[in-house]
Amino acid sequence: MTDRRRLFAVLYYGGLALVLALILLQLLDEVLGARLASHIAHNSEAYLAALVLSAWIQFVRPRLTGRRSEWPIAVLVGVIMLAIGVALVQTHLPSRFRTLNEAFIALAVLIPYVQARRPLSRVLSYGLPGVVLLLVLVVGDRGIVRDQAESAAMLILIPIGLDFIDRGILQSDAVTSVRARWSWYAALVLIPLVFVALRKGAHVGGWAGNRMLYSQRGLEGYIAAFFIEVYFAVFLGWVGRRVRPAHRRSGRSPAAAP
Numbered sequence: 505m506t507d508r509r510r511l512f513a514v515l516y517y518g519g520l521a522l523v524l525a526l527i528l529l530q531l532l533d534e535v536l537g538a539r540l541a542s543h544i545a546h547n548s549e550a551y552l553a554a555l556v557l558s559a560w561i562q563f564v565r566p567r568l569t570g571r572r573s574e575w576p577i578a579v580l581v582g583v584i585m586l587a588i589g590v591a592l593v594q595t596h597l598p599s600r601f602r603t604l605n606e607a608f609i610a611l612a613v614l615i616p617y618v619q620a621r622r623p624l625s626r627v628l629s630y631g632l633p634g635v636v637l638l639l640v641l642v643v644g645d646r647g648i649v650r651d652q653a654e655s656a657a658m659l660i661l662i663p664i665g666l667d668f669i670d671r672g673i674l675q676s677d678a679v680t681s682v683r684a685r686w687s688w689y690a691a692l693v694l695i696p697l698v699f700v701a702l703r704k705g706a707h708v709g710g711w712a713g714n715r716m717l718y719s720q721r722g723l724e725g726y727i728a729a730f731f732i733e734v735y736f737a738v739f740l741g742w743v744g745r746r747v748r749p750a751h752r753r754s755g756r757s758p759a760a761a762p
Contacts, residue, residue, distance in 0.1 A: 557611060617663065653718050665732070
C-alpha cells in the first residue's frame with residue numbers, strides 16, 4: 505500500500521470508528537452540536553456496516569482466499585454477527601446500541617457473500633438482491649421485513665454495487681465503466697432525497713406510500729453502499745481493468761473506423 509493509500513485507509517477507518525464511538529458514548533452533540541449530531545447519529549448502522557465490511561474486504565478476504573479455513577471462518581463470523589444482531593433485538597439496552605442490530609444482521613449475510621470468489625454465477629449475483637427486493641415489495645409492511653428495513657436496503661444495494669457496478673473491488677481483472685460507477689454514486693445520493701421529497705410533498709397512502717416510507721427507513725443501506733464503493737474505487741483505485749474503446753486502442757478516430 506502506498507503512503508497516500510495508507511493515509512486514506514487511516515482516515516476512513518479512523519473516521520468511521522471515531523463517529524461510532526462518539527455516538528455510542530453520547531458525545532457527538534458536544535462535538536457537532538445537537539441538530540447536526542442528531543442527523544448523523546441516526547445512521548450509525550451504516551457506519552458500522554461500512555467499517556466492518558470494508559475491513560473484511562481489504563484485510564481479511566485476501567488472507568483467507570484459497571485456504572482450507574476460508575469458509576469455516578467466513579461462516580463462523582457470519583453466525584457470530586447474526587447472534588449479536590439477534591441478541592441486540594432481545595436486549596433492553598439503550599436504543600443507540602439496540603439499533604445496531606440491523607447492521608449486524610446484514611453483515612451476517614454480507615461477509616460470507618463477499619468471501620465467495622468472483623465472478624459469481626448469475627443465480628448468486630441476481631439471487632440475493634432479487635429475493636430481498638421481492639420480499640420488500642410483497643411484504644415490506646409486515647413483521648421482520650418491516651422491522652429490518654435497514655438490513656434489507658444493505659442486502660439489496662451492496663451486492664448490486666459490488667457485483668454489477670464496482671466489480672473491480674472483489675475481482676481485480678473485472679472490467680468496469682467509469683460512467684456507470686459515477687452514475688451509481690449519484691443515484692445512491694439522490695434516490696433517498698427524492699423519496700423524502702415525495703413523501704413530504706404528498707400524502708401517499710397504501711402500497712406506494714408504505715414503500716416510500718420503507719425506502720426512507722432504509723437510508724443506511726444507501727450510505728453504507730456509497731461509503732464502501734467510493735472508498736475502494738475512488739480513493740484506493742480498486743476499479744479492475746481499464747479497457748479503452750477499440751478505436752483508441754488502434755489509434756484510429758471513430759470516423760476512420762470501418
